[in-house]
Amino acid sequence: MALLEVKDLWFTYPEEKRPALADVSFAVDAGEFVALCGPSGSGKSTLLRLLKPEISPYGRRSGAIFYDGSPLADIPPARCARDIGFVFQDPDNQIAMDRVLGELVFGLENLGMDTGMMRRRVAEIVHFFGLEPLLDRKTHELSGGQKQMVNLAAVLMMEPRILLLDEPTAQLDPVSAKDFFNMLRRMNEELGITVLIAEHRLEDVWPLADRVIMLEDGRLRHVGKPREVIGKLFAEGDVSFIDYLPRASVLYRQFTVEAERERIPITVKEAKRWLAGLTVVEKAEGRSIKDPCVNECPDSENAASAGRFKAEARRRREAPVLEARAVRFHYRKNDPPVLNHLSLKIDVGERLAIVGGNGTGKSTLIKTLAGLLTPQSGTIWFKGKKIKSEPPEAIGYLPQNPKLFFMEETVEDAYRHALERGGTSPALLEDYLNFFEIGHLTARHPYDLSDGELQKVVLVCLLLERPDVLLIDEPTKGLDPAVKKRFGKLLKTLNQEEGLTVVFVTHDIEFAAQVATRCAMMFRGEITAEGDPHAFFTGNAFYTTAVGRITRGAGVPEVLTPEEAKKRWLVAKDGS
Amino acid sequence: MNGGMNTFHPAVPFFFYAGGAVLIMVARHPVFLATILLVLIGHSLVMDRGRTLRRWWGAIVLMSGFFLVITPLVNRLGTHILFYFNGRPVLEEAVYQGVMTALSLAALLVLFLNYNQVITAEKFLFLFxxxxxxxxxxxxxxxxxxxxxxxxxxxxxxxxxxxxxxxxxxxxxxxxxxxxxxxxxxxxxxxxxxxxxxxxxxRGYGTGKRSQYNPYRFRPADRLALLFLAAVFGLALFGWRLGDLVLTLRPVLEPVFLHGREWFYLFVVGVYFGFPLFIEGREAWRWRSWK
Structure with missing residues (x-):
């Protein structure tokens, strides 16, 4: 019998005409790992919240939800709290207590459990998670990854039978996200906990899932085993979901006419095995491997190209637009430096991606470059002038949390402030609104927008002040793959057509590989490596894209994206 | 922080510091107060190698120094005139009074600094x-x-x-x-x-009656320590009732040097305030002998 069953569920938010969920029916068996995929606003969060009565949104609903054979509404609250666990997206805001131990026992205290039992649970779960070193720490001192691990542990303390997760790794760096997924996998396999997870990290979640549910505009589009779903999508030639599939499968798709369902690779390992059975040669067309695509790689112009040589020449002529010279910065006197004698030159018209793990000082670097933090030693130069106390107006800074940007009540007021400050004409605003397709949002309160919309609004505000350089902190945080792709294209267009220099720090290697013209890696407060993205990422074993990992050492020309593979590879089927 | 007073259930250090504050306030004798202050400073140094004291000693010296100087200048109750300052008599009793006020203020401040290191906000919340x-x-x-x-x-x-x-x-x-x-x-x-x-x-907040996780256990050692501290505290209070913790200023000025039974009560007060140092010392000694 199914542990959770949803029958003909419809849901409409108050004062909305379109239903957020329409005719959704599915069942989840005990012990299953189910991934919920789909664009932002497709109803994933709404669905998950409807499955957890304590936090269900208000609105009109019809249909039924059954938990363990009885209607969900009839389950007593204490049992509901215990049996159905929920992990939210934001690592900070779901923590209530100030110590890790207090946070872990919070749920048990709510259920009125006695100290002896709690002690036992704490001992068990802390051991399972390896959280001993954190137990006495203050929660606000933990890193994002640690916080999310504590949140998961705090839910697991209550011994849930089913766990609902709403994009739990959206705010984490790739390494912390991997740790989180490993823990989820262990919980699912070793403890048999049922998992229903909405997630955009496809490379991580697809291999774990027993079944995948694809939502679009509040409707179920596909339900099934991962390979079945991918096979069906391929067979139907449906490209709208292509961004939501693992790169390994997309790569496979591009070189296979008739996809054999059982052979569709999902993981890097499977893709490597598939590649081993192929013979791949570089497309000849009179070019060597070193200089593979001149004009036909608009999407990944990261390879050595004529354009780059031109840029190289210009670089030598012109002084850098922004430069850090031996910058050293620490937040407190006795702390180790976050930036350690860091030097970096940013040239006019380039798109620089700065990658690196959590806590390597990426965000600090970008704030320092923007003139928002004053380094203890070293200097920042903008257009040949030293940045003193005031941040220069010609540098636009897009913060990691775009909500922090808005002091105004409406989006329109924010535009007005930007127009005044930049001295630009309202006609330009019209242009940008059309270009970004966000004209309909002007009357709204900023906090009512989605992450993707917020980012665009902030970007428009920044552009109205006519900056020369745009500094972006984690541009892809919380964006779904399709929105991310569009945002990357936007940045490229702005860069190419308006000559805007773009610098961004990111965890997202796929994004960096697609958008940047140059990549730099940060480690322990220094830039340890830099180069053009292609050379940079094909040289990395771990810090590279999924396709990069697949093709590395596989005896095929190394590429970073499926699109690039399509342009460069010539595949001859090897009989063996 | 671990070790020392932190090895006990929070009730033990709380009793110690509350009792300590009472004893400092009732003791009106320079020798007693000086002993208490020295022992407390000793404990503070042992706990964090003087980091807290280094930050606060300026304020402590300033406040104590203020009373040390101002009391003899304004207090005119007594019979033993030491000298004249600006035409006013400076009395021996007033000097003692000033020394005692300064010492007890300093002792209270150091006691409070130590208290803050041992009784963290959570321990206080746990207790109350x-x-x-x-x-x-x-x-x-x-x-x-x-x-x-x-x-x-x-x-x-x-x-x-x-x-x-x-x-x-x-x-x-x-x-x-x-x-x-x-x-x-x-x-x-x-x-x-x-x-x-x-x-x-x-996570079920508001579904029913909450319980509270109790991270501290009350062990036999805690009971023993509490009983010991209570006994010593009682004895010291008894000594105060007998007048041994107090330097009589009026009508007749008592000699400052201790005599007879007062030595015994100085020992008792020393044992009370030396308790944390004893615990730390015992731990250090155990480590040394363990190898």
Missing amino acids: GKLPQWALVATLAVRFVPELQRRLGDIQTVQRARGLSVTAGPLQARLKNGLALVQMLLTLSLEEALQTADSMKA
């Missing part, structure tokens, strides 16, 4: 937050403060990039920006608090 709702509200508030600080810092940084500054520009603009900043801080905090509320509800 017996009403779970109160404890919960207090903990939530404690968690909220660093969050507010973090958010305010973030907002300020980002808004500075937009040219809205609270540290530069004309006063009126700064005020206006400051107000907007606070308003934004509140909006953002409320927005994020909604998520915290959801997360609390999701």
